[in-house]
Amino acid sequence: MRALIAGAGRLGAQIAQVLAAAHNDVTLMDIDPDRIAALSGSIPVPMRVGDACAPDFLEAAGLRGADLIIAVTGRDDDNLVISLLAKRQFAVPRVAARINDGENAWMFTSHWGVDIAVPAATPLISLIQEATGATDTVALLRLSKAGVEVMETVITSRSRTAGAALSDIGLPNGTVIATVVRNGQPTAPAPEMRLCPGDEVLLVSHHATERDVQSAFQ
Structure with missing residues (x-):
């Protein structure tokens, strides 16, 4: 499976570890170069610095033809924009997006390209199983x-x-x-x-x- 993860915070880094351990093709992205630099060498996946809300960056990162994108930045508006671009412009089959503020949950629907809405409290393993259909x-x-x-x-x-x-x-x-x-x-x-x-x-x-x-x- 080819997957991109937008947001290299604690959750994004853990997801990247899990998917890489299961021998998936994973790319981790973040707009903060210091965050990417801090993870360099600790997770065996390609990492890219850039704005995942920008179509040109997503294209260069390899989103076209990907099976999955997981938007787990700390901003709900960014996660929604990433989801919409992934679904509408790049036709990504599965799009998962994290909800940081529960009051925004009503927006995380197929209208914004979200297949799987992930409340902040969702356990990591449940998120990955739902997003990827991983084995038991x-x-x-x-x-x-x-x-x-x-x-x-x-x-x-x-x-x-x-x-x-x-x-x-x-x-x-x-x-x-x-x-x-x-x-x-x-x-x-x-x-x-x-x-x-x-x-x-x-x-x-x-x-x-x-x-x-x-x-x-x-």
Whole structure:
């Protein structure tokens, strides 16, 4: 998948990490050269300095032919302009835009080219799954200095661990369950807790791969 991310703040940088870890073709953009410079070398994606509200810049950044753009700048008006340009001028199939101020949520519709409106409080992993249609288990964040990876798997009605107690699940070596997100709320992972379809399980591991986690839960 070819994706562009407008806005290299904390959220944009994390999204870029996740998509790059899943072997997608990702470009991260921001109007602030200092912000891009600070991220240089820490995220393995091309980065561009420029105004994503300008069609010429979007063209040069490679938006034409992209599968997805995620507008996560700190300004709602910029996110809407980026979305409208992406949809109307560049015919991008999927456009996700962050809503910084809840009072502006009514504008984040298809009229402005927005396919996926993302409230500021939306968990990162939920945003990425909705925007990309990612697989059940995705690399969320790689903490290379600590040798730790945070991953998530989503329980569905087809998952063999649906209805199972956490204590009965054979986790890969060096892996622990950090939290279970249920109905949008993180829940302490007590051993007797039983998983339900829709649960999002976040795990921390030193050794496991995405395939290992997939095998344990799905």
